[in-house]
Amino acid sequence: MSARALATAWLNHLAVERGLSANTLSNYRRDVERYLEWLEATGITELGSVTALDIEAYVADLRRGGLAASSAGRALVVARGLHKFAVVEGHIGVDVAADVSPPATGRHLPDTLSIEEVSLLIDAVPTGDTATPVDLRDRALLELLYGTGARISEILGLAVDDLVDCDGILRLTGKGNKQRIVPVGAPAMAAVDDYLVRARPAFATGRSHALLLNKRGGALSRQSAWAILKTAGARARLDKEISPHTLRHSYATHLLEGGADVRSVQELLGHSSVTTTQIYTHVTAENLRQVWREAHPRA
Incomplete structure (x- = not known):
């Protein structure tokens, strides 16, 4: 099954089995699409061909593109979820995303008004x-x-x-x-x-x-x-x-x-x-x- 077909199945699973809200699903769908487009740009269409180095490079590209560490971390969570789903469903054998570390985030002091x-x-x-x-x-x-x-x-x-x-x-x-x-x-x-x-x-x-x-x-x-x-x-x-x-x-x-x-x-x-x-x-x-x-x- 292609990466896109797996992504569709996963999102349907989240909606039906997990009962995620429409807003959360929209965020997941956006991050999944970004991940799939990045994979396709590197010539990867099957999740089984993805390596841990690929995922690390994906997160690094997000950061270089100006995405905040926290947002890049959330994007990694979505990629991990997709890979875990593919393993559980028996479509791939190894979860290469599981051990990829999220980018470090500095402590952000919130903006306040006097x-x-x-x-x-x-x-x-x-x-x-x-x-x-x-x-x-x-x-x-x-x-x-x-x-x-x-x-x-x-x-x-x-x-x-x-x-x-x-x-x-x-x-x-x-x-x-x-x-x-x-x-x-x-x-x-x-x-x-x-x-x-x-x-x-x-x-x-x-x-x-x-x-x-x-x-x-x-x-x-x-x-x-x-x-x-x-x-x-x-x-x-x-x-x-x-x-x-x-x-x-x-x-x-x-x-x-x-x-x-x-x-x-x-x-x-x-x-x-x-x-x-x-x-x-x-x-x-x-x-x-x-x-x-x-x-x-x-x-």
């Missing part, structure tokens, strides 16, 4: 009597992202009932359907209440119970949420790349700078391991080093 920059970002969205329903929705989105430190998928997954009578405590459903509770501050609750009273009825068609709606009455999409942040960032004239994760990073950093302990921040972010949360301690430590460099006479 407290002042967060205020500028949120205040860039009009409020009060002149605000449109879209403005009120966008403001509620920004306040919730920064006020809870939630992932964008967690905020977009909220239903109206999740915010009604929540008494300042919100239950979020994170990765692996794990639930956690996070406090919601007064500014975020005020923005949500304003949106629910003055804006959401203008969007609602009865088709969706989602808290945040688009103009057609459906749940707000991830792409639209990104666009809202980029628009607010441009209005605030912030010279930084801003994404939903930027506000999550800023939330964690500001908590630690304010004296919160790492374990508490871990719980609020929904990290399964404190090691993941500890990257933010490096951010705050770097801030302290910068202050020291600027202020100490013998720095």
Whole structure:
């Protein structure tokens, strides 16, 4: 069986047997196609002809082409999955991809906004009597992202009932359907209440119970949420790349700078391991080093 036929069978297996989401399958399909095109460019059409050196060369080419180490690592995971499937199904005898190491990744300190920059970002969205329903929705989105430190998928997954009578405590459903509770501050609750009273009825068609709606009455999409942040960032004239994760990073950093302990921040972010949360301690430590460099006479 050709490499392309095996890839098709594997993707069908992932969809039917493993039940992967459409978004995950789309990512796998993209990476598989990239791998197959690379193999074909080198004259390889059968997985049985691939060697470990070929796969190492593939990953190296991805890196030389500008792909980040983390993205190249994910591409390798997909190639490994395809080869493992071919072995399990009996189409090839040896899994040459199993021992290929992913490219080393350096520790990346997440981009953050200062407290002042967060205020500028949120205040860039009009409020009060002149605000449109879209403005009120966008403001509620920004306040919730920064006020809870939630992932964008967690905020977009909220239903109206999740915010009604929540008494300042919100239950979020994170990765692996794990639930956690996070406090919601007064500014975020005020923005949500304003949106629910003055804006959401203008969007609602009865088709969706989602808290945040688009103009057609459906749940707000991830792409639209990104666009809202980029628009607010441009209005605030912030010279930084801003994404939903930027506000999550800023939330964690500001908590630690304010004296919160790492374990508490871990719980609020929904990290399964404190090691993941500890990257933010490096951010705050770097801030302290910068202050020291600027202020100490013998720095």
